[in-house]
Amino acid sequence: MKYIFVTGGVVSSLGKGLTAASLGTLLEARSLRVVLQKFDPYLNVDPGTMNPFQHGEVYVLNDGAETDLDLGHYERFTNCVLTRHNNLTSGQVYETVILKERRGDYLGKTVQVIPHVTDVIKDRIRKLSDETKYDVVITEIGGTTGDIEGLPFLEAIRQFILEVGPENVVNMHVTLVPYIKAAHELKTKPTQQSVAKLREIGLQPQVLICRSEQPLDRDVRRKLSMFCSVAEKAVIEERDVEHTIYEVPLTLHAEGLDQLVCDLLHVETPQPDLNDWQKFVDCVVSPSKRVKIAVVGKYMDVRDAYKSIYESLTHAAASEDCGIDLKLIDAESLAHGVDDQLKDVAGVLVPGGFGVRGAEGKINATRYAREHRIPFLGLCLGMQVATIEFARNVCGIKNANSTEFDKETPDPVISLLEEQRGVRNKGASMRLGTWPTKIAPGTLAKKIYGDTEVTERHRHRYEFNMKYRDGMNAKGFVISGTSPDGTLAELIELRDHPYFVGCQYHPEFQSKPNKPHPLFRGFIAAAVAYQTGGEKPRSTIKQPPVGVSDEELVLQR
Numbered sequence: 137m138k139y140i141f142v143t144g145g146v147v148s149s150l151g152k153g154l155t156a157a158s159l160g161t162l163l164e165a166r167s168l169r170v171v172l173q174k175f176d177p178y179l180n181v182d183p184g185t186m187n188p189f190q191h192g193e194v195y196v197l198n199d200g201a202e203t204d205l206d207l208g209h210y211e212r213f214t215n216c217v218l219t220r221h222n223n224l225t226s227g228q229v230y231e232t233v234i235l236k237e238r239r240g241d242y243l244g245k246t247v248q249v250i251p252h253v254t255d256v257i258k259d260r261i262r263k264l265s266d267e268t269k270y271d272v273v274i275t276e277i278g279g280t281t282g283d284i285e286g287l288p289f290l291e292a293i294r295q296f297i298l299e300v301g302p303e304n305v306v307n308m309h310v311t312l313v314p315y316i317k318a319a320h321e322l323k324t325k326p327t328q329q330s331v332a333k334l335r336e337i338g339l340q341p342q343v344l345i346c347r348s349e350q351p352l353d354r355d356v357r358r359k360l361s362m363f364c365s366v367a368e369k370a371v372i373e374e375r376d377v378e379h380t381i382y383e384v385p386l387t388l389h390a391e392g393l394d395q396l397v398c399d400l401l402h403v404e405t406p407q408p409d410l411n412d413w414q415k416f417v418d419c420v421v422s423p424s425k426r427v428k429i430a431v432v433g434k435y436m437d438v439r440d441a442y443k444s445i446y447e448s449l450t451h452a453a454a455s456e457d458c459g460i461d462l463k464l465i466d467a468e469s470l471a472h473g474v475d476d477q478l479k480d481v482a483g484v485l486v487p488g489g490f491g492v493r494g495a496e497g498k499i500n501a502t503r504y505a506r507e508h509r510i511p512f513l514g515l516c517l518g519m520q521v522a523t524i525e526f527a528r529n530v531c532g533i534k535n536a537n538s539t540e541f542d543k544e545t546p547d548p549v550i551s552l553l554e555e556q557r558g559v560r561n562k563g564a565s566m567r568l569g570t571w572p573t574k575i576a577p578g579t580l581a582k583k584i585y586g587d588t589e590v591t592e593r594h595r596h597r598y599e600f601n602m603k604y605r606d607g608m609n610a611k612g613f614v615i616s617g618t619s620p621d622g623t624l625a626e627l628i629e630l631r632d633h634p635y636f637v638g639c640q641y642h643p644e645f646q647s648k649p650n651k652p653h654p655l656f657r658g659f660i661a662a663a664v665a666y667q668t669g670g671e672k673p674r675s676t677i678k679q680p681p682v683g684v685s686d687e688e689l690v691l692q693r
C-alpha cells in the first residue's frame with residue numbers, strides 16, 4: 137500500500153482538496169486504485185451543523201455522513217465512493233479518545249496527545265489501507281501548516297511514515313508563491329518558512345505544489361528546491377486555471393506530477409489515458425452555445441455554499457455542448473415580486489436550504505418559472521417550495537405552507553411525518569444518505585432517468601403531505617417518484633409544463649464529469665430548447681409527461 141499526504145502552507149483556500157483530487161484523477165488514469173480521505177483539525181464532530189457562510193456546503197455521502205466539501209471533489213474527480221470513514225475531524229478523534237478513557241480502555245494510564253490521540257489518527261489511515269480495494273491512499277490534512285489544531289495530525293503522519301517506510305510515502309505540500317507587483321517578482325520566502333515549520337515537526341515534503349499567478353521560472357524553481365530540500369523537478373507549478381477546475385489534472389500532468397509521484401512511490405504504471413478528461417474540458421472551455429440559468433438561493437455571495445450544484449450544472453452543460461451563464465439571485469430580493477430579474481433566463485434552479493429566510497422569494501421565482509414555462513429544477517427545499525407555490529396559486533389553498541416556515545399553518549402541504557401522523561413529540565431527525573425512489577411509469581421523470589428505480593442522497597426533515605396528493609394531482613401536480621412503499625414523495629413534476637421537476641433529494645451529490653446527473657442534464661437540455669424558441673425537452677424526452685393514473689402514483693402500498 138502506498139500513501140500520499142497533502143498538507144497546505146502559507147494561506148488557506150489554495151485548493152488543496154482540488155489538488156489532491158486531481159492527483160487522484162491522474163493516478164486512476166494510470167490504472168491505480170485510489171482512495172482519498174480528509175482530516176479536518178477543527179473540533180466540530182462533523183460539518184453538519186456548520187454555517188454554509190463559513191464552511192461552504194455540507195457534502196452528503198451514501199451512508200448519510202455529512203462531510204467537508206472537499207469530499208465532493210474526491211468523488212467527482214475519481215471513482216472512489218466514500219463513507220464516513222473518509223472524513224476525520226479533531227472532534228471525532230477526541231470523542232473517541234474520551235469515550236475510551238471513560239470505558240477504562242486505557243487501563244489507568246495518563247491519556248495524552250501522543251500516543252493516544254495520534255494512535256486514533258493512525259488507525260484511521262490503516263482502516264482505509266485495504267489492499268484488496270486500493271493501491272494508494274491520499275490523505276489531505278485541512279488547515280495550514282503552523283495551525284495549533286493541525287499538530288497532532290502532522291505528528292501522527294510522522295510516526296506513520298516511520299512505521300510503513302519512507303519508500304511507500306510521498307509528502308506533498310501545497311503552497312503559495314505570491315507575485316509582488318512592485319518588485320515584478322515571485323517570492324519564495326513564505327514557502328521556505330512553511331516548509332521549515334513542517335521540518336520542525338519532522339516532516340520533509342518531497343513535492344511542492346506551488347500555487348501562483350505567474351509561471352515559475354528556472355531561478356525560482358532552483359531557489360525553492362535548494363531552500364526546501366526538494367528536487368527541482370518536484371517543484372510543480374500550479375497556476376490559476378484559466379477556465380475550469382477540471383483543467384487542474386491536465387496542468388499537473390503537464391508538469392510531470394503523476395510520473396514523479398509514481399517514481400517516488402516506486403510503482404510502475406502505464407502512461408495515463410486522459411483523453412476523455414481532455415474532451416470534457418474542451419466541452420467546458422469552448423461550447424457551441426450558452427444558456428443563462430438563475431439559481432435562486434440564500435448564500436449567493438458564497439460560491440462554496442452551492443458548490444456541487446454549480447459543478448453538476450457544468451457537467452450537464454458540457455454533455456449538451458453548452459456553456460452556462462449563472463445568474464445568482466438572492467431569494468430575499470424577490471420577496472415582493474420577481475420584477476424583471478428572471479426575464480432573461482432559460483432555466484430556474486432553487487437549491488436546498490433550511491429555515492424561512494428567502495422562502496417567499498423562492499416561491500415567487502418558482503411561480504414565474506411555472507407561469508412562463510421556463511425549465512425549473514427544485515432541489516430538496518426547492519421541491520418543497522414548488523409544492524407550496526402550486527398549492528397556493530393553482531389549487532387555491534391560499535395558506536398552504538411548510539410547517540418549517542409556519543408552525544401554525546392550516547394547510548401544511550409540507551410537514552414533518554410525525555405531524556402528519558398526529559404525533560405530538562416532533563423531534564424528527566434528519567433523513568440522511570441514500571434511499572431508493574420508485575419512479576412512476578409515463579412520467580417525465582421516467583423518461584429522464586430511463587429507469588424505474590433509482591437511489592439518491594438525502595438530507596432533510598420535512599416531507600410532502602400525502603393528504604394533498606389527490607387534490608393537487610387533479611390540477612396537474614404529479615408525484616412521479618416515491619419511496620418504495622409509496623408513502624414518501626421523492627419526485628414531483630407538472631403535467632402541463634415542458635420541464636418542471638422537483639426532487640426531495642440531492643442529485644448534485646452524484647454528478648460527475650462525463651457522467652452528468654439525468655435531472656441536471658434534462659434541465660439543461662430543456663433550457664437550451666427553451667432558449668431556441670421551442671419548448672420541447674431534449675431528444676430522449678420524446679413527449680411531455682402525460683396524465684398519470686392514480687394506480688401508477690400509488691406505487692406500492
Ligand code: GLN
Pocket residue numbers: 487488489490491515516517518540595596597598599
Ligand atoms: N429544510 C428542508 C427540510 O429539512 C429542506 C432541507 C434541504 O433542502 N436540504 O426538509
